[in-house]
Amino acid sequence: MKNFLTSSIGKKLVMGITGVSLIGFLVVHCYINSLIFLPDGIRRFTEAGHFMGTNPIIRTLEIGLFAGIILHIVQGLMLTVQNKSKRPVGYNVSPGNKSSKWYSRSMGLLGTLILLFLVMHISHFWVPNRYSQHFGSGYEINLYEKMEMVFQDPIVVLVYVLGCISLAWHLLHGFWSAFQTLGLYTPRYAPLIKGLGTAFSIIVPLIFIAMPVAFYFGWLPPASSYVPSH
């Protein structure tokens, strides 16, 4: 038991468990942010955002989320480096895409691209919001207005789109792979997991991409059109 999580399979279990948790986070994140596309979306999104930013249970889970992300990143990078060292002399002719998909072999690279995007993303929204709550006005910032402002810059929009595309490829392998690692990808559930994983990997990043793009092209109502009722 002492090596349970540190053996080669154990390390992969850590990746799988944190990976599935992060998929769970993406569901919530995607759901709440996509409220902006609904009628009366600014109010719906602002209320949901307020709940997520102030509810003590959610704020506690947030600590777990950060721990999970950091564990996933550190363990992932370490595994990538360790696995690479297991073949010190490479092949002259590599098999390329004959026997495996490029994105399944590029999880470390895709993950690193997502990490770079994440640093920018967190500094755009999460950091100023928490700063304002704890060190500034004591309230949250207007996140809708913030999005509207941030997504005026075409370079930022492009980085977000590329970040989400990296996420899509990462998920396309990571989703089913996590279930395989956790021993749950049984023949009975394999088609369901694979199908669900593929749909998830395409739909969720597309919804995320739609946000910066919609703000940039001005398809969404301006933040100034919303007057809080209280």
Add this chain to the structure above:
Amino acid sequence: MEHYNMNLTLKVWRQQNAQSQGAFETYSVKEISSEMSFLEMFDVLNEQLIHEGKEPITFDHDCREGICGACSMHINGQAHGPWHETTTCQLHMRAFKDGDTIVVEPWRAAAFPVIKDLMVDRTAFDRIIQAGGYISVNTGNAQDANNLPIAKDKADESFAAATCIGCGACVASCKNASASLFLSAKVAHLALLPQGDAERKTRVLNMVEQMDKEGFGACTNTGACEAECPKGISIMNIRRLNAEYIRAGLSGSIAK
């Protein structure tokens, strides 16, 4: 299939021993029959080298029937060459055409050091088996057939896993040089049968520990092993290996 002869250029990895620096040597072979196996083509080349007073190329082979797992060779970027579910001895020269250049390399993995030329040391697999790939429970005298009821699907799955010949193509093909497919086949083969059930927990923990000690990488589920396995061992066995590992770990069993 129509018979034809071909002239080929071969780029073969030559390495004196584990310590020395190897390099590719280029050879040409003429009038190779399309009906030869790949190893027979190498026999022709080696005869040629002996006639020229040069040292023949060292490569592993034994049964030449596709069942022993001795032959290796990474041929044009693929373990055992371009054909699906085929060992090198069963790869025939009709897979190639006149004028082709074929690059032949040894298995590349830290856990499989080169002994000489195309021959690598695969005893790491033996040590993994020694760590638990057997049963030590007393099964008594041979019983009547069907005394132990085993469901057909379990028997089939176990047999499919047992067809692993331990050639190491999975390690050679995996970008992480992981032995997961090999190990999973051995674990699944025994875990599915009542004879193997008694020791399934310590078996999986011991074998995983040995695999890690040997210096194989971790599985990242790329599926390259399954695609290159000459026996078509399914990565569903790796799913089972993971499940066995979790079950053993959570039950508090320890590797001995």
